[in-house]
Amino acid sequence: MTMTWSDAVNGSTQKPTRPARPSYIPHHLRNVGGVSAYHNANSFGFSTSESTQYGFRSNRFVDRENHGRSGPRRGGGGGGRGRGRGYVRRARHDKQWNSYPNSSQNPSLINQDPFDICDRFDELDVGEEDANDVGGGINFDAYDDIPVEATGSEIPPPVDTFLEIDLGDRVNNNIKRCKYVKPTPIQRHAIPIAMAGRDLMACAQTGSGKTAAFCFPIISGVLKNRCATSQPQFCFSRTVFPSALILSPTRELASQIYEEAKKFAFQTGVKIAVAYGGASITLQLRNLERGVDILVATPGRLVDMIDRARVSLRMIRHLVVDEADRMLDMGFEPQIRKIVEQLDMPQPGSRQTMLFSATFPNDIQRLASDFLSNYIFVAVGRVGSSTSLIVQKVDYVLDMDKRSHLMKILHTQTANGSCGKLVQLALTLVFVETKKGADALECWLSMNGFPAIAIHGDKVQMERERALKSFKSGVTPILVATDVASRGLDIPHVAHVINFDLPKDIDDYVHRIGRTGRAGKSGLATAFFSDKNLPLAKSLAELMREANQEVPVWLNQYAERSISSRGQRFVGNKFGGYDFRSASYRHSSIYGDVADYHLDGSSCGVSDVPGSSESYSANVSAEAYVPGPCGYEENYAGVVAGGCE
Numbered sequence: 001m002t003m004t005w006s007d008a009v010n011g012s013t014q015k016p017t018r019p020a021r022p023s024y025i026p027h028h029l030r031n032v033g034g035v036s037a038y039h040n041a042n043s044f045g046f047s048t049s050e051s052t053q054y055g056f057r058s059n060r061f062v063d064r065e066n067h068g069r070s071g072p073r074r075g076g077g078g079g080g081r082g083r084g085r086g087y088v089r090r091a092r093h094d095k096q097w098n099s100y101p102n103s104s105q106n107p108s109l110i111n112q113d114p115f116d117i118c119d120r121f122d123e124l125d126v127g128e129e130d131a132n133d134v135g136g137g138i139n140f141d142a143y144d145d146i147p148v149e150a151t152g153s154e155i156p157p158p159v160d161t162f163l164e165i166d167l168g169d170r171v172n173n174n175i176k177r178c179k180y181v182k183p184t185p186i187q188r189h190a191i192p193i194a195m196a197g198r199d200l201m202a203c204a205q206t207g208s209g210k211t212a213a214f215c216f217p218i219i220s221g222v223l224k225n226r227c228a229t230s231q232p233q234f235c236f237s238r239t240v241f242p243s244a245l246i247l248s249p250t251r252e253l254a255s256q257i258y259e260e261a262k263k264f265a266f267q268t269g270v271k272i273a274v275a276y277g278g279a280s281i282t283l284q285l286r287n288l289e290r291g292v293d294i295l296v297a298t299p300g301r302l303v304d305m306i307d308r309a310r311v312s313l314r315m316i317r318h319l320v321v322d323e324a325d326r327m328l329d330m331g332f333e334p335q336i337r338k339i340v341e342q343l344d345m346p347q348p349g350s351r352q353t354m355l356f357s358a359t360f361p362n363d364i365q366r367l368a369s370d371f372l373s374n375y376i377f378v379a380v381g382r383v384g385s386s387t388s389l390i391v392q393k394v395d396y397v398l399d400m401d402k403r404s405h406l407m408k409i410l411h412t413q414t415a416n417g418s419c420g421k422l423v424q425l426a427l428t429l430v431f432v433e434t435k436k437g438a439d440a441l442e443c444w445l446s447m448n449g450f451p452a453i454a455i456h457g458d459k460v461q462m463e464r465e466r467a468l469k470s471f472k473s474g475v476t477p478i479l480v481a482t483d484v485a486s487r488g489l490d491i492p493h494v495a496h497v498i499n500f501d502l503p504k505d506i507d508d509y510v511h512r513i514g515r516t517g518r519a520g521k522s523g524l525a526t527a528f529f530s531d532k533n534l535p536l537a538k539s540l541a542e543l544m545r546e547a548n549q550e551v552p553v554w555l556n557q558y559a560e561r562s563i564s565s566r567g568q569r570f571v572g573n574k575f576g577g578y579d580f581r582s583a584s585y586r587h588s589s590i591y592g593d594v595a596d597y598h599l600d601g602s603s604c605g606v607s608d609v610p611g612s613s614e615s616y617s618a619n620v621s622a623e624a625y626v627p628g629p630c631g632y633e634e635n636y637a638g639v640v641a642g643g644c645e
């Protein structure tokens with residue numbers, strides 16, 4: 001059966017990305033006939049049938065150990081999670097929304113927590129997987145054809161199942177709780193490499209499961225190390241000595257990784273803590289005092305804690321730098337160098353270092369190699385490519401017409417997402433260039449009846465968190481964001497990403513649109529292109545072509561005129577990526593030679609470094625998903641809020 005775009009986006013918004021979450025039902029629809037299952041919900045917001053479907057054990061509260069308690073708790077605590085409370089809270093919630101039907105934000109609502117699986121992880125079933133469920137809702141077919149390339153010496157072979165890896169029973173149970181039936185390609189390749197203790201530079205498309213790819217081996221490594229070594233004991237010292245450090249560029253991403261890692265480490269005894277700026281350092285330090293094996297941190301707050309002698313990196317065995325290219329660009333590099341090279345962290349070779357991102361420009365790869373020792377490079381898809389699960393559209397819009405064009409899109413989306421009677425906007429993420437621009441657009445949208453909220457670096461952390469929560473829960477279905485929200489954030493059911501202002505760098509574009517079309521689901525991304533975006537035209541057109549997207553004729557014309565800011569980045573074949581070491585081996589100058597290198601006719605485009613290196617490539621074939629025709633109405637008609645049909 002052929003899938004229409006409309007089906008695809010409906011699928012993306014209706015099927016839960018993670019089966020442990022209920023289908024998203026917008027708050028103002030929850031009192032309405034036809035979606036009444038919500039009101040049969042138990043205290044977890046699940047109907048009886050949903051409880052079974054999602055594997056919750058009804059009427060049963062498993063003894064909670066100390067796990068997952070180290071982070072800041074949400075209001076209510078254990079007792080507050082008693083039966084009925086969820087219902088009462090949501091009922092109140094609905095009533096409040098109904099009395100503000102046209103309000104852009106209902107301030108009394110935005111403090112409400114969206115359903116958070118982390119709070120109830122222990123209640124999830126660890127039953128055997130359903131044979132019909134091929135991947136916990138993930139569309140693995142979308143990933144099977146993606147070429148994978150690994151280069152380096154003595155590369156551990158990939159696995160096909162989680163059970164092939166010795167992660168231990170507890171971690172395996174947590175994988176089942178997460179409903180991860182089958183590893184994604186980056187997990188298949190990266191986990192065995194990481195488990196073998198090797199350094200790794202890994203590049204895989206947005207939303208393809210990189211977090212688990214580094215968390216599982218670290219948790220397993222911490223458990224193994226724990227048996228082998230003991231922590232240094234300093235009688236009066238309040239310094240903590242984590243054995244693993246995960247660095248993230250933004251607070252929100254640090255917090256998300258922390259929540260994920262807590263789930264993966266549930267009941268293993270591995271202690272996880274988080275440290276990021278903008279939140280109370282006292283509270284974070286107090287949490288650290290309870291002990292920490294894995295510390296997830298943003299660089300600034302970490303350096304602060306090290307300077308106060310509250311954290312020492314002396315015992316670090318595993319270092320992960322997520323969004324590594326961002327962490328090593330001009331903004332963060334000095335701090336990262338300080339943390340990794342100038343403090344007491346063990347040297348490369350004495351620690352395991354893993355760098356992850358969806359994009360890895362050559363210059364950054366070269367910098368990153370300073371931190372690594374005899375590493376393996378893995379690329380799933382070409383480095384910096386976008387997934388073909390995202391339908392990309394580019395509209396030519398004059399700057400002065402951007403707002404009206406946005407309005408037209410939102411109106412079309414709303415009208416077509418009306419499900420006959422009820423109107424609800426699909427979660428839509430709008431990227432702008434500046435913080436001021438974000439505030440101004442938020443205000444303008446709200447004044448025009450579209451519930452919007454902004455997130456950017458000038459907002460205090462509480463406001464940032466509130467904005468994200470309000471968006472996630474659907475209370476404010478439009479999030480206007482700067483690049484602070486462009487990387488790593490895994491927000492289920494984002495149906496549409498709009499680049500109101502295009503970024504200057506194609507890699508930023510890849511990360512931004514990657515907030516939709518995650519975990520095998522489809523998504524839509526629309527960019528507003530104007531003359532000032534000329535420098536991006538070439539790379540944008542090539543990125544789109546590579547992902548089997550329809551490139552407008554006018555964009556090709558702009559592309560011909562444009563001079564790419566990074567030289568020839570795209571290589572014209574579908575090879576899965578490349579490791580700068582191989583290129584530099586063949587060519588003295590990396591930049592100018594990228595095209596030559598790939599145009600040599602090889603199917604994989606990466607050659608071995610003789611004597612020291614080997615490589616394999618897999619699945620160099622297959623056509624990816626080809627979207628249907630990209631008519632305006634057709635595209636936006638499919639963007640409906642999840643759960644309303």
Ligand SMILES: Nc1ncnc2c1ncn2[C@@H]1O[C@H](COP(=O)(O)OP(=O)(O)OP(=O)(O)O)[C@@H](O)[C@H]1O
Nearest residue numbers: 136138180182184206207208209210211488490519
């Ligand atoms: N094996 C799996 N089976 C099912 N779902 C998975 C699996 N691995 C990861 N996921 C889910 O896929 C989603 C995306 O994962 P994740 O956030 O780790 O992607 P990512 O590659 O780090 O994306 P980004 O590049 O944007 O940071 C998450 O919701 C995660 O729970």
